[in-house]
Amino acid sequence: MPIDHTLSPILYPTRRHLLGASGALALGGLLPGLASAQAAWPAKSIRFVVPFAPGGSSEIVARSTAVELSKTLGQSVYVDNKPGAAGNIAMSEVARADDQHTLILGHIGTLAVNPFIFDKLPYDAAKDFKPVSLLAKVPSLYVVHPDVPAKNLKEFIAYAKKNPAKLSYGSAGNGSAGHLAFEYLKMTSEIFMLHVPYRGTGPMTTDLMSGRLDAAAVGAAAMLPLIKSGKVRCIATGSIQRLPQLPDVPTVAEQGFPGFEMTQWYGLLAPSTLPKEHLDKLAIEAAKAVKAPDSLKRLNADAAEAIGSTPAEFAKFIASEQARWQKVLLRAKVKPD
Known part of the structure; x- marks a missing residue:
């Protein structure tokens, strides 16, 4: 009986259909491999x-x-x-x-x-x-030179208001985290202090310890050893809660400025x-x-x-x-x- 080529290719697939089907099967077999290759990240250091x-x-x-x-x-x-x-x-x-x-x-x-x-x-x-x-x-730590007559933030703010433009604070440079921290405190407490920008925390810290600067706001990592050795005095922390490393130092928020955070x-x-x-x-x-x-x-x-x-x-x-x-x-x- 002769084959009727008008019948459905599903029943009587031609060579073109067979090739298409085998290609699709081959591609389907490759898809998991492609997905695996895409998921293999990172591929290098x-x-x-x-x-x-x-x-x-x-x-x-x-x-x-x-x-x-x-x-x-x-x-x-x-x-x-x-x-x-x-x-x-x-x-x-x-x-x-x-x-x-x-x-x-x-x-x-x-x-x-x-x-x-x-x-x-x-x-x-x-x-x-x-x-x-x-x-x-x-957290930023607010610190002062030991000669500054303030044991805490309240005393420091009161002293700054009685001596406008007398106190100076240093930072690692304009726009640095330390600069922001002190400007934020100034804005919140309505005090004025002279900003002295340095090129890095190192030289600023040197001048703070020598008394050329009165105060600074610095990340805890750099200040903790100096605080413990008495080279600077911490008057407040910018953290939400007191730090375990400085349990006796109250936060800025505790000293009259609820919600204050500087980290x-x-x-x-x-x-x-x-x-x-x-x-x-x-x-x-x-x-x-x-x-x-x-x-x-x-x-x-x-x-x-x-x-x-x-x-x-x-x-x-x-x-x-x-x-x-x-x-x-x-x-x-x-x-x-």
């Missing part, structure tokens, strides 16, 4: 850029996170310090990185300050990066080109990394609080910090060095 010189809180947070991520991601994560231009050099470079294996440590300065004090930034804090996780907060903060950012599936994986591991036992030990030693947020939580936090500090920066008329 990850560069974790820190936009500051080695040392201090940024180093502790970055290295603690990098060590733990190296264990869970299956690839080494190494810290690359790249300071300069208030963090703008590093942020600009990472914003344009397209290798999917370059990350950066976000900071209050690069994300909530620089956008409002520079007329033109080489990066867009909102568009060029994807927030991954808020890693840690480091430096550090988070993990990725270039905006990082695919969502990689971002989600990284966020989960980063949140666990800062709360690993070894990380907590390192961070707690320097009064740093481990956070470990989701990308959405970190994005919301950045937006709230930008709104808060924009007001302070405009009032203080802060300009970059």
Whole structure:
């Protein structure tokens, strides 16, 4: 009986249909492999850029996170310090990185300050990066030289009001976290003090200990040893609660300014080109990394609080910090060095 070629190709497949079917089967067999290849991230070592010189809180947070991520991601994560231009050099470079294996440590300065004090930034804090996780907060400590006649914040504010323009405070530079911290206190307490910007925390601390400066607001990691040795006196902490390392020092909020908080903060950012599936994986591991036992030990030693947020939580936090500090920066008329 002759074959009727008008019948359905399902019943009588032609060579073209057979080839199409076999191709589809072959492609279907490849799909799991393609999906596996896409999921195999990271495929090489990850560069974790820190936009500051080695040392201090940024180093502790970055290295603690990098060590733990190296264990869970299956690839080494190494810290690359790249300071300069208030963090703008590093942020600009990472914003344009397209290798999917370059990350950066976000900071209050690069994300909530620089956008409002520079007329033109080489990066867009909102568009060029994807927030991954808020890693840690480091409280600012308000300290004075031992010769300043104030044992606590209330006495210091009273003394400053009786001696307008007599007191000076130092910072690591215009727009630095220490600059913000003291301007925030000045605005809240309605006192006036002369700001003396330095090029780094080191030289500022030297002048504070020698008495050339009266006061400063500095991250806990750098100040705790000096406080314990009596070289400076801590009159208040910018944390929400008292620090276990300084149980006898009240917070700013306790001393008449409810709701006051001043902390430096550090988070993990990725270039905006990082695919969502990689971002989600990284966020989960980063949140666990800062709360690993070894990380907590390192961070707690320097009064740093481990956070470990989701990308959405970190994005919301950045937006709230930008709104808060924009007001302070405009009032203080802060300009970059």
